[in-house]
Amino acid sequence: MLRLNTLRRQIRAGTTVITVAVALGALATVNGYRSITKTVLSIPSYVIGSIITELPVETIAVEATALSLATRRLPRPMRKYAWMLSAVSWLGRLGLRTEAAEASQPLSAALDDGLGQQRRKDSAGLWGDRAPGGATAKAPALLRMIRVRRDYNHDGDISYGPHGAANHLDIWRRPDLARTAGAPVLLQVPGGAWASGNKRGQAYPLMSHLAANGSICVSINYRLSPRHTWPVQIVDVKAAICWVKVNIERYGGDPTFIAVTGGSAGGHLSALAALTANRPEFQPGFETVDTVVQAAVPFYGVYDLTRTDDALNPFMVPFLEKLVIKQRRTRRPDLFESASPISYCRPDALPFFVLHGRNDSFIPVEQARSFTAKLRSISTEPVAYAELPRAQHAFDIAGSARAGHAAVAVEQFLAEIYSRRSTDQRERA
Numbered sequence: 157m158l159r160l161n162t163l164r165r166q167i168r169a170g171t172t173v174i175t176v177a178v179a180l181g182a183l184a185t186v187n188g189y190r191s192i193t194k195t196v197l198s199i200p201s202y203v204i205g206s207i208i209t210e211l212p213v214e215t216i217a218v219e220a221t222a223l224s225l226a227t228r229r230l231p232r233p234m235r236k237y238a239w240m241l242s243a244v245s246w247l248g249r250l251g252l253r254t255e256a257a258e259a260s261q262p263l264s265a266a267l268d269d270g271l272g273q274q275r276r277k278d279s280a281g282l283w284g285d286r287a288p289g290g291a292t293a294k295a296p297a298l299l300r301m302i303r304v305r306r307d308y309n310h311d312g313d314i315s316y317g318p319h320g321a322a323n324h325l326d327i328w329r330r331p332d333l334a335r336t337a338g339a340p341v342l343l344q345v346p347g348g349a350w351a352s353g354n355k356r357g358q359a360y361p362l363m364s365h366l367a368a369n370g371s372i373c374v375s376i377n378y379r380l381s382p383r384h385t386w387p388v389q390i391v392d393v394k395a396a397i398c399w400v401k402v403n404i405e406r407y408g409g410d411p412t413f414i415a416v417t418g419g420s421a422g423g424h425l426s427a428l429a430a431l432t433a434n435r436p437e438f439q440p441g442f443e444t445v446d447t448v449v450q451a452a453v454p455f456y457g458v459y460d461l462t463r464t465d466d467a468l469n470p471f472m473v474p475f476l477e478k479l480v481i482k483q484r485r486t487r488r489p490d491l492f493e494s495a496s497p498i499s500y501c502r503p504d505a506l507p508f509f510v511l512h513g514r515n516d517s518f519i520p521v522e523q524a525r526s527f528t529a530k531l532r533s534i535s536t537e538p539v540a541y542a543e544l545p546r547a548q549h550a551f552d553i554a555g556s557a558r559a560g561h562a563a564v565a566v567e568q569f570l571a572e573i574y575s576r577r578s579t580d581q582r583e584r585a
Contacts (some may be wrong), residue, residue, distance in 0.1 A: 187208065
């Protein structure tokens with residue numbers, strides 16, 4: 157009798173755990189469609205949502221395996237309930253997968269809107285003897301993204317400044333790329349809320365795709381808070397741009413065509429670097445050095461730190477005040493304004509391609525909307541804006557279908573800007 161009672165208690169406990177787990181799985185799917193923003197739950201919503209929306213098939217496989225093992229001893233009605241609810245949840249995730257697989261449509265529409273219908277659709281014939289080595293982003297896979305660094309990162313931990321590992325960079329290039337190729341350059345600035353992050357582990361789908369097609373990508377580290385106080389982060393980004401201009405030709409790059417990109421804090425820093433070229437307050441010790449770049453492609457960045465509405469995550473300002481800028485916004489609003497890319501929109505701003513997920517729980521999409529609206533109203537250069545349905549924060553980290561489409565779209569944008577610049581140079585000559 158004792159053993160029977162123990163078994164019953166174990167079954168009841170197992171039933172409770174499985175019921176809760178299945179319900180949470182279903183809620184995770186719902187969160188993929190309608191994420192939580194602008195509340196204290198926005199952070200877990202982002203973490204869970206980015207996994208569910210970018211890796212839906214993988215999460216289905218994990219849950220199905222776990223459920224098949226966990227429900228063996230459950231009563232038949234309970235097993236039926238668990239599998240039925242899970243099946244509905246998994247169908248929802250397949251819908252998310254379909255939407256991610258069709259991300260090329262809003263991306264193409266954004267490029268058509270920003271660059272015109274006659275824009276270049278690919279880089280074929282543009283790179284001369286740098287023939288494409290393969291569109292890696294069109295065949296995305298999580299495991300493949302883990303090993304692509306080995307394929308393209310042959311020059312690593314190069315120092316660009318005096319601050320040790322915090323001023324190291326990696327160069328991604330095809331191994332057969334000639335040292336005299338003169339390839340366009342993309343500088344990748346990692347995210348991590350200005351307080352974490354590393355040149356490794358981010359933007360692999362984008363950098364591998366561009367490197368395979370004849371470009372050079374440079375991923376950097378920079379000094380981080382709270383050990384270091386703003387604006388050292390943007391100072392280091394400017395220093396990295398200087399290093400690229402002086403040295404990248406030795407690796408086969410073209411120092412006259414540098415684009416900057418990054419996600420989250422990296423999106424903020426890349427946009428700020430692009431809009432504040434040669435500003436001495438962000439270039440202490442190298443005030444007279446040229447830091448002009450030719451294009452910017454920020455992903456899910458924050459562009460206006462002065463907002464007092466729900467366009468900023470409720471955690472953002474307290475976090476910046478305590479750990480990054482280390483000043484109260486009410487006391488030093490000038491510091492928050494000077495750190496906001498939107499403050500530097502101007503007629504001669506360089507071409508921008510801004511990408512943001514509509515479901516971003518961490519940095520609300522209103523940031524990208526207001527930034528691109530102001531930039532378009534002022535700048536005479538192209539401004540493309542892609543707002544991706546269902547996409548969460550950090551949607552391009554894994555080798556997902558959406559990340560692959562985004563990489564192809566960035567290639568097309570940079571190819572168009574590069575082509576226009578080459579045409580302008582020929583006409584001036």
